[in-house]
Amino acid sequence: MIRSGFVDFAMYLEAADLTCFPSENEGMGTPLLESLAAKKPVVANLGEPSFRQHIKDGFNGFLRPLDSAKWAEAITKTEQFSDDQQGEFSADVRDRYSTKKIDENYYRLMRRLIAAEAHEIIDVRQELNN
Secondary structure (H helix, E strand, O other), X not given: OOOOOOOOHHHHHHHOOOEEEOOOOOOOOHHHHHHHHOOOOEXXXXXXXXXXXXXXXXXXXXXXOOOHHHHXXXXXXXXXXXXXXXXXXXXXXXXXHOHHXXXXXXXXXHXXXXXXXXXXXXXXXXXXXX
16 A cells, blocks of 8 residues: 555565665665665665675675666676575574664663763673674
8 A cells, every 4th residue: 555655665675676775875774774684685885884884795785886887787696696695685684683683782782871880981882792
């Protein structure tokens, strides 16, 4: 069902073979993560730090500079991803960014903040990797 003003991205993902993100100045890349979770390889702008954080070139998609020939080549190469590989990168994203995982991390950080001494510096990355 399509509502006025609402785009159901999941509906488009279901019909897609891949997703392209030539975006510039992308804050987080949530649609990119949704694409990977939906087993869709991604071709994304190499210049975007948030994309470089999530795309493992040749594993779940390709990072390319904004050059049409390089994008065309990468789009064609997405056919190489087997169903098993697509399942792997979907599971990888779901393991790292599921609501359960995010909630667990917030809970861990909140408990650490409660236990912290006044003016104690907390290394969030270290806390989340423990």
